[in-house]
Amino acid sequence: MKEYLISAFKSAAQKLDYLNSIEFVFDIPKLEAHGDLSSNAAMLLTKKLRKSPRTTAEEIISALHLDPAVVYKAEIAGPGFMNFFFTPSYIAGKIKDVLQESVNYGRSNKYAGKKANVEFVSANPTGPLTVGHGRNAVVGDTIANLLEWIGYEVDREYYFNNAGRQMRVLGDSVKLRYLELLGHEIEFPSDYYQGEYIKEIAQTLIDEFGDKIIDDPPDGIFKERAEKLIFQDIEKTLSSLNIKHKIFYNENTLYEEKKIDLLLDIFKQRELSYEKDGAVWLKLSMLGNQQDKVIVKSTGEPTYRLPDIAYHITKFDRGYDLMVDLFGSDHNATYPDVLAGLKALGYDAVRVKVLIHQFVTIMENGEAVKMSTRKANYITLDQLISEVGSDVVRYFFNMRNIASHMNFDLSLAKKHSEENPVFYLQYGHARICSILRMIEGENLKLSVDDLHLLTSDEEQQLIKKIIQFKEEALFSAEGFETNRICTYLEELAAAFHRFYTFCRIIGSEKKLAEARIALATAAKIVLKNGMSILGVHAPERM
RNA sequence: GCGCCCGUAGCUCAAUAGGAUAGAGCAUCAGCCUUCUAAGCUGAGGGUUAGUGGUUCGAAUCCACUCGGGCGUACCA
Numbered sequence: 182m183k184e185y186l187i188s189a190f191k192s193a194a195q196k197l198d199y200l201n202s203i204e205f206v207f208d209i210p211k212l213e214a215h216g217d218l219s220s221n222a223a224m225l226l227t228k229k230l231r232k233s234p235r236t237t238a239e240e241i242i243s244a245l246h247l248d249p250a251v252v253y254k255a256e257i258a259g260p261g262f263m264n265f266f267f268t269p270s271y272i273a274g275k276i277k278d279v280l281q282e283s284v285n286y287g288r289s290n291k292y293a294g295k296k297a298n299v300e301f302v303s304a305n306p307t308g309p310l311t312v313g314h315g316r317n318a319v320v321g322d323t324i325a326n327l328l329e330w331i332g333y334e335v336d337r338e339y340y341f342n343n344a345g346r347q348m349r350v351l352g353d354s355v356k357l358r359y360l361e362l363l364g365h366e367i368e369f370p371s372d373y374y375q376g377e378y379i380k381e382i383a384q385t386l387i388d389e390f391g392d393k394i395i396d397d398p399p400d401g402i403f404k405e406r407a408e409k410l411i412f413q414d415i416e417k418t419l420s421s422l423n424i425k426h427k428i429f430y431n432e433n434t435l436y437e438e439k440k441i442d443l444l445l446d447i448f449k450q451r452e453l454s455y456e457k458d459g460a461v462w463l464k465l466s467m468l469g470n471q472q473d474k475v476i477v478k479s480t481g482e483p484t485y486r487l488p489d490i491a492y493h494i495t496k497f498d499r500g501y502d503l504m505v506d507l508f509g510s511d512h513n514a515t516y517p518d519v520l521a522g523l524k525a526l527g528y529d530a531v532r533v534k535v536l537i538h539q540f541v542t543i544m545e546n547g548e549a550v551k552m553s554t555r556k557a558n559y560i561t562l563d564q565l566i567s568e569v570g571s572d573v574v575r576y577f578f579n580m581r582n583i584a585s586h587m588n589f590d591l592s593l594a595k596k597h598s599e600e601n602p603v604f605y606l607q608y609g610h611a612r613i614c615s616i617l618r619m620i621e622g623e624n625l626k627l628s629v630d631d632l633h634l635l636t637s638d639e640e641q642q643l644i645k646k647i648i649q650f651k652e653e654a655l656f657s658a659e660g661f662e663t664n665r666i667c668t669y670l671e672e673l674a675a676a677f678h679r680f681y682t683f684c685r686i687i688g689s690e691k692k693l694a695e696a697r698i699a700l701a702t703a704a705k706i707v708l709k710n711g712m713s714i715l716g717v718h719a720p721e722r723m
Numbered sequence: 724g725c726g727c728c729c730g731u732a733g734c735u736c737a738a739u740a741g742g743a744u745a746g747a748g749c750a751u752c753a754g755c756c757u758u759c760u761a762a763g764c765u766g767a768g769g770g771u772u773a774g775u776g777g778u779u780c781g782a783a784u785c786c787a788c789u790c791g792g793g794c795g796u797a798c799c800a
Contacts, residue, residue, distance in 0.1 A: 260781075539729070656739065
């Protein structure tokens, strides 16, 4: 529908030159009385033309040449809106596109040929993934899906660090538990990893080596074993959400390939860094940030900034047109440094899109549970998945804007999981499948010959909702907003359930019934395609 | 103190680049199953969009300040 108006406006612009100065944007009015699509173009031109918007609107409409078989009414309303009303048979005809494109309906090729990298999760292997990581994991994977949907070739990437302080503490923690299990008196420091899983890892070492490794250093077999087992656990958790990263990028690679040294040299050569108090500082204040920051500590060890910048340079080198970084709000102070560093070196930092999601507050019995991997005070993502299922977890995390702090009441989620909107969508899909199974016995089949019979309110609204899908997907992807897909699908499912209640298929006159089968099939296609973006199953029966 | 994010119905959240009368779900109340799945549908109540000012034809949306909450503010990541 929009395409039709846009091309009509374009040809009108040949006569009315001022139309070239604006973008053709059409909104779907909230009220049906305001038509199917509406434009505020005349109002935007008020100042420029020094004419009343209603006069301008009249001028535009008379220049449009609209086919009455497509748009049966174009009116001016309110302060100067132009409202367009499409004929029911034109709208119904759009069902054919959906059926034809089927599993690909809603995809676009706007970004075909472009490569994107989505970096998400990126938790260091110090413990199991928590519910907090769940939001990151689900949203990251869904954004990757969305980008694929609009034409990008997408690599999902996981960046991790198995060196550094956190991991040293991990090795120390395992070694201590190992000694404890062998019967030694130990004192377990409060800033070591407290979780049970540390003991389990230590136990696997005892099972395998007994006390033979008692003199090995903590950062040898102890750390290595912990890393290996924890990573296996993380990958298992992710795969139960159907998430699979293509690339695991180890920070170590940056050292091994001398990229850190090289970067340090470049900063020095370009006089972007200096030494002070035995440390190396990056001149971030010169690059528009608040203050200079240390990139190499006086101990000789780099801070995270240096490898992070080097890491992003590898992404540029690997040829990505778009690089998405998704992390929690606890990282919100780190990325400006990295971006400033990249910019200073001449990289096009706008290709890096940093997304910050707010934290998940877990409520239990009306109280917020503070989470810390170190303190072992957390609810694992595994626990959550086994309690409510992967579909609910994925839907739940996707349905909120990442900027909003979300409360997750565990007890409520368990209790009301059957009332979750995800079931509403799935039920819609299952209902359609059920009808389609049934029609064979009724001597009915899908037909697009008489779509013009679909004129009722319920039918028209369902069709209109269906054909919004492509634009919704594009919009969601460009804005990195997974929650828009959820909102859209809930509206679509509602439109279908209403149609289902009022428009019977079996028992209606044959031509009408077969047109309705076409419509129901189109609804099924879009429901399923939308759910596949979210990573939620579309069951055939419930 | 400073920086980023947030504040919308009792609760959880929407609101399609500033548009017309702010919408859903849950919860509450009243209805609808001898016909394709009632995990559904219809209807009702529920709002000074935290507050105050500003920008303009028009503000939940943009700007300023105030209040309240989250996360940061390291030679941790």
